[in-house]
Amino acid sequence: xxxxxxxxxxxxxxxxxxxxxxxxxxxxxxxxxxxxxxxxxxxxxxxxxxxxxxxxxxxxxxxxxxxxxxxxxxxxxxxxxxxxxxxxxxxxxxxxxxxxxxxxxxxxxxxxxxxxxxxxxxxxxxxxxxxxxxxxxxxxxxxxxxxxxxxxxxxxxxxxxxxxxxxxxxxxxxxxxxxxxxxxxxxxxxxxxxxxxxxxxxxxxxxxxxxxxxxxxxxxxxxxxxxxxxxxxxxxxxxxxxxxxxxxxxxxxxxxxxxxxxxxxxxxxxxxxxxxxxxxxxxxxxxxxxxxxxxxxxxxxxxxxxxxxxxxxxxxxxxxxxxxxxxxxxxxxxxxxxxxxxxxxxxxxxxxxxxxxxxxx
Numbered sequence: 433x434x435x436x437x438x439x440x441x442x443x444x445x446x447x448x449x450x451x452x453x454x455x456x457x458x459x460x461x462x463x464x465x466x467x468x469x470x471x472x473x474x475x476x477x478x479x480x481x482x483x484x485x486x487x488x489x490x491x492x493x494x495x496x497x498x499x500x501x502x503x504x505x506x507x508x509x510x511x512x513x514x515x516x517x518x519x520x521x522x523x524x525x526x527x528x529x530x531x532x533x534x535x536x537x538x539x540x541x542x543x544x545x546x547x548x549x550x551x552x553x554x555x556x557x558x559x560x561x562x563x564x565x566x567x568x569x570x571x572x573x574x575x576x577x578x579x580x581x582x583x584x585x586x587x588x589x590x591x592x593x594x595x596x597x598x599x600x601x602x603x604x605x606x607x608x609x610x611x612x613x614x615x616x617x618x619x620x621x622x623x624x625x626x627x628x629x630x631x632x633x634x635x636x637x638x639x640x641x642x643x644x645x646x647x648x649x650x651x652x653x654x655x656x657x658x659x660x661x662x663x664x665x666x667x668x669x670x671x672x673x674x675x676x677x678x679x680x681x682x683x684x685x686x687x688x689x690x691x692x693x694x695x696x697x698x699x700x701x702x703x704x705x706x707x708x709x710x711x712x713x714x715x716x717x718x719x720x721x722x723x724x725x726x727x728x729x730x731x732x733x734x735x736x737x738x739x740x741x742x743x744x745x746x747x748x749x750x751x752x753x754x755x756x757x758x759x760x761x762x763x764x765x766x767x768x769x770x771x772x773x774x775x776x777x778x779x780x781x782x783x784x785x786x787x788x789x790x791x792x793x
Contacts, residue, residue: 467498468674468792472695472769476600476658477732478665482609485659489730491691492585493769494672495652499526499537500581505561509546509571512554512564514539514579519561526556526563526581534647539565540580545572548680548784550652553581570680570782582673585650587613587624587636590670593646600666601658605630607639612659615650616689621657624648653681655689655771676792681783683774691771694788700727700752701762704785705774706742713781715774717744728773729766737773740764 472493480486506515526537535552551565583589591601591613603626604610610625623639636645650656652675660666674695681690692698700706705727707714718724718741727740739755752762766772774783 467676469497469672470494470674470695471669471671474658474668474670474769476660476666476668478660478663480660480662482604482661485612485661486665488658488660489655489771490658490769491655491693491771492590492650492652492670492672493692493695494670495675495693496583496585497673498580498582501542501578503578504573504575506575507569507573507577509569509573512566512568513562514565514569514573515560515562517561519558521556521561522558524556525558526553528647534586534649535566535584536647537581537583539563540582541570541573542578542580542677544574544577546570546577546680547572548678549573549782550680585652586646587648587650588646590650591668600668601626602661603628605632607637609661611661612639614657614659615648615654616656616687619686652693653679653690655691655773674792675787677787679785679787681785682780683776683783684780685776685778688774688776689771690774690783692766692768692788693785695768696788697765697767697770698785698788699762699766700740700764702786702788703766703783705783706752709744711778711781714783715742715776716778717742719744719746719748725777726773726775728775729764729770730772738764 474488474490477486477488500521502516502518504514505517507513528534528536535554537553539551539553541547541549546569549570551567551569553563554566555564557563601611605628607623607625610627613624614621615624624636624645625639627634627637636648638645638648675693679693681693683690705715706717709717711717711725715725715727724741724744728737729740731738740761741753741755743749743751743753751760752764754761754764
C-alpha cells in the first residue's frame with residue numbers, strides 16, 4: 433500500500449483542470465434538463481512508479497443531473513424524514529436494497545436557511561411519499577422548502593467499472609502495484625484500487641477491507657488524491673451538471689480534505705470560509721497560523737503546503753494571510769477542481785460556500 437505518512441510531506445501532487453478534450457472519458461452522467469451541464473478535465477500527473485507514485489490532489493467539480501425535484505410537504509429540523517405529497521416515486525427508487533450497501537442518491541435542500549445542505553437517502557417510501565435521510569435535517573429545513581434528488585458519484589461511475597476502462601488508471605493483484613484513489617474518511621486516508629485477481633479477487637477494492645468497493649461514494653465536497661504509478665500522465669474527463677446555489681459543507685474538528693464543488697474558481701475571500709471574529713460559523717481567526725484555524729493548499733512546485741489563516745490583528749494584521757509571506761492573501765486562488773485541507777481547532781461548523789460563478793448569464 434502507498435500511504436501518505438504526513439500531511440506536510442511525501443505528497444507530490446499536481447492538479448490541472450480545464451474545459452476541453454482529453455484522453456480518457458469517465459462514465460459519468462452527461463445530460464440534465466434543469467441545470468447547466470459541461471465537463472471538467474483532470475490531468476493525472478505522471479512521473480511515478482509503484483514504489484514512488486506521482487500524486488494528483490483534486491476534486492470532481494461537477495454533480496450528477498437532478499433525478500427528481502419538488503417541494504417538501506413536511507420536514508422538521510432534527511428529524512430524518514422528508515414528506516412530499518406530490519412525490520411519484522416507488523419504494524426503494526433512490527436507495528439500495530442490499531444490506532449495508534452505500535447510498536445511491538442524496539437530497540440537496542435548495543431554498544430556505546439550510547439551502548445547500550445535503551443528506552444521503554436511506555429509504556424511499558412510495559406509499560407514504562417520504563424519504564428517510566442521514567444525517568438528521570439541519571435547522572431551517574421546514575415544510576415548503578424546495579429540494580432536489582441526485583445520484584451519487586461512485587468510484588466506478590467516475591473511473592470506470594473495470595480496469596480496462598478505469599479512466600487511465602491501472603490495476604494490479606496488490607494495492608502496492610496499482611494506481612490508487614485516496615479519500616479522507618474518519619480522520620485518515622481510505623485507499624481504493626482495482627484488483628486484477630489474487631487474494632482480493634477482481635474488481636474495485638478498499639485496502640484492508642474485504643468485499644466489493646465498486647459503489648463507494650465520492651461526495652460532491654470530497655477532496656481526493658490519485659496516486660499514479662506511470663511515467664506519462666493521462667487526462668480524465670468528468671461529464672456532469674454544474675453545481676448551482678450555495679453549498680453547505682461540513683467541516684469537522686481536526687483535518688478535513690475538501691474540494692471546490694463548483695465548475696469555477698474561487699478565492700479565499702469569495703469562498704465564504706471566514707464569516708466573523710467568533711469563528712463559530714467559519715474558520716477561527718488568530719494572531720498567527722498556530723492560534724487560529726489553518727487552510728493548507730498543496731504546492732507541487734515546492735512539494736509542500738502553503739498555510740493560510742485569517743489574521744485577527746497583532747503582528748500579522750487583519751485579513752487573510754499566508755504563513756511566512758508578508759502582505760494580503762485574500763485573492764489567493766482556489767481553482768476549479770482544487771482541494772484543500774482545513775485544520776479546525778474548535779467545534780465543527782458548516783462552510784457555506786456561495787455559488788461560483790455568481791450568475792450564468
